[in-house]
Amino acid sequence: MEEIKQYIDKHRDRFLEELFELLRFPSVSADPKYKDSVLKTADYVAQKLKDAGADKVEVCPTAGYPIVYGEKIIDPAKPTVLVYGHYDVQPPDPLELWISPPFEPTVRDGKIYARGACDDKGQFYMHVKAFELMMQTGTLACNVKFMIEGEEEVGSNNLGIFVKENKERLKADIVLISDTSMISMENPSLETGLRGLSYLEVEVVGPNRDLHSGVYGGAVANPATILAKLIASLHDENNHITIPGFYDDVVELTAEERKALNSAPYDEEEYKKDLDVEELWGEKGYSTFERTGTRPTLEVNGIWGGYIGEGAKTVLPSKANAKISMRLVPNQTSEKITQLFTEHFERIAPKYVKVKVTPHHGGEPVVTPTDSVAFQAAKKAITTSFGKEPIPTRGGGSIPIVALFEAELGIKTVLMGFGLDSDALHSPNEKYDIFNFYKGIETLPLFHKYFAELSK
């Protein structure tokens, strides 16, 4: 530990400056106008891997944005850790809500504010610095491989192909990912599962053109109203989702598991105060942690139709649309849920309108076996670094590629994230605590050490 801390202390400013440089690239994969920046970001990541001591560093082309690869093989007999991360970021809008510009990393109160500060640049870059640290102090305990992609925020469509075509190159014993959060630095935690994802767009079409709402209002169905009715019907009064068959494959937690999950510190007043809501809302019969970690949910991510500009326009819109996504838990599958939703939505749509359902990317739910060597190594690393055992948690978000890695490479994943719920991922004013950044660099080498020891 001492040697690790000393190295970090000596290079802390440079580590931060390199991260700031990385954050300055507006690597927004969802919007083609940022294409050049995304590509430049890949080059920067490759350079940093080289500087840290990686071999065979390559910016691997795909049909979309490139995947950056690098490795250090010290001994084929030792276990191999495959580090995954992503250098692309969410779109920054709505821009007007950012206090400082999204691509000009700014420090306030010990936090780095920038799009991607936590998701995922701040987090994956800890691994690059941890790797440099282990190389420079001669303490590299496992072989290491890096696979940093540029399309996670848009569904990682080309990662699957890359993985399939590089099974030999990517051979490893565990995948290590930092893209999740801890309860807090005082209460470190470790993810034991992630929710899956099913994402769709729905379109409700009424008349073949926008109509004058005086001339036609009352005579024809208004697609915005019909869409509202369809969406409204998806949750009953207990906030249980009404799609037939939706819960069929859900595995309920055991009483013991629920107890462990609910033992994590939770202050409901603080939670509500942070969000500025008077009351919480969720599935009846479940606690907040269960609702976000162990239960499937359905959210409207976007809705639009008719005139949404300034002022008044008395139009009866021709159509209305919504983006809807569902978070899944084991053993639901993205394909089946997408199909159930589509069939249900088409069935409940009245004959006054036509509906169209278009699926986007999905992802499977995941549970990490807590008795595995890798999980035990992560647990020990955190216990040593934080002086406290991590609380087992279930993450609400989805990392679809975790299921992909298991299916294609036969490798499990350990999620060692150092973010916080307050990091405002996907929101304006995303941030990452500087303390957490360095704490991660401090903790990750211990994972490598214990993984090597426990694998013997």
Place this chain on the structure above:
Amino acid sequence: MEEIKQYIDKHRDRFLEELFELLRFPSVSADPKYKDSVLKTADYVAQKLKDAGADKVEVCPTAGYPIVYGEKIIDPAKPTVLVYGHYDVQPPDPLELWISPPFEPTVRDGKIYARGACDDKGQFYMHVKAFELMMQTGTLACNVKFMIEGEEEVGSNNLGIFVKENKERLKADIVLISDTSMISMENPSLETGLRGLSYLEVEVVGPNRDLHSGVYGGAVANPATILAKLIASLHDENNHITIPGFYDDVVELTAEERKALNSAPYDEEEYKKDLDVEELWGEKGYSTFERTGTRPTLEVNGIWGGYIGEGAKTVLPSKANAKISMRLVPNQTSEKITQLFTEHFERIAPKYVKVKVTPHHGGEPVVTPTDSVAFQAAKKAITTSFGKEPIPTRGGGSIPIVALFEAELGIKTVLMGFGLDSDALHSPNEKYDIFNFYKGIETLPLFHKYFAELSK
């Protein structure tokens, strides 16, 4: 009639060219970026009134866009007709759905396609040409006054002030407006009433920022879902509006009135085919004409919230908004209905969210007495010009200033519109039939003639 037709024939090309010139000004009052164009349009209208022979032509300033005034007093003993119209137009969006540019008038199949072709430039300009015709043929039968404003599409906020401050100048016996439609040129009709309007914006706010839908989905109410539930609740299964007290002041038509209204030609298959809908939708127990003309309605004009750009973004939106308007019938009042809606919406909003209701401009419903001299004059003019008596209809749209004129000037209004339902008002590819344009110029002088005769 012969003299009228000859004059029109002689000058038909010029009439059309002047209208095209008027249509080329993008006089969009709702959007400040068109300000200069709106002002130039007022100047053009003033010039055309002068050219037609009006006196005391003035572009009268207001706190907003100016009102163009002009008059011809031939004999104080004769009745005075006050012509109202508006030179501003609806916004043209969505632009990509226009076949030819909205502000480049294009003729296809005998129809002029342009924003404002019917609403209201094509229609009010018929009065300017009818006036010129009467001046040139020495057949001006009544005194004429013109009041053409530039803010009808945004609520005519400054018209009321202008009217109040110019009661002497605007003294007249009838207001004449062309801003409505006929059933068809084969089945001419005359509006006997208009619906009123109440327009509001609602905002539903949940958490104080956009949230990651994985981290928080299931824990808090989604404003888009809550808005959908609130909107969905506004119509019951018979499409009857559920706001308490909403129908209290509605005057039902007598059996006779319903019979007359429903005697108008109506081909439901054609109606559905024109809109490309499989089924119509409306208040149970009423015909299509009754639903759009004699019953109050509620429409969502716009709805938006969350991420509505390209691709997927897994956000749980902080808020969701909608623009909602209601069409009113006698004796509902805009103020009372706006209040009922606001109170109801605030009351049904659950405590998981905060709602805000912001009223926009409103307007009162109107019924024209069919035994009046003015109505009889209009009826006779149409009968002479079309060779057929006009069918009495109830208009679905609102012209709020009609109630204003009665309240402030003590004058009733006759609505002699020559538009068609297919004109696509407020929609892309708005048009006005050239035949209708000339037919109006032909018919309007007859109104003046009979109004003078019947007023003796």
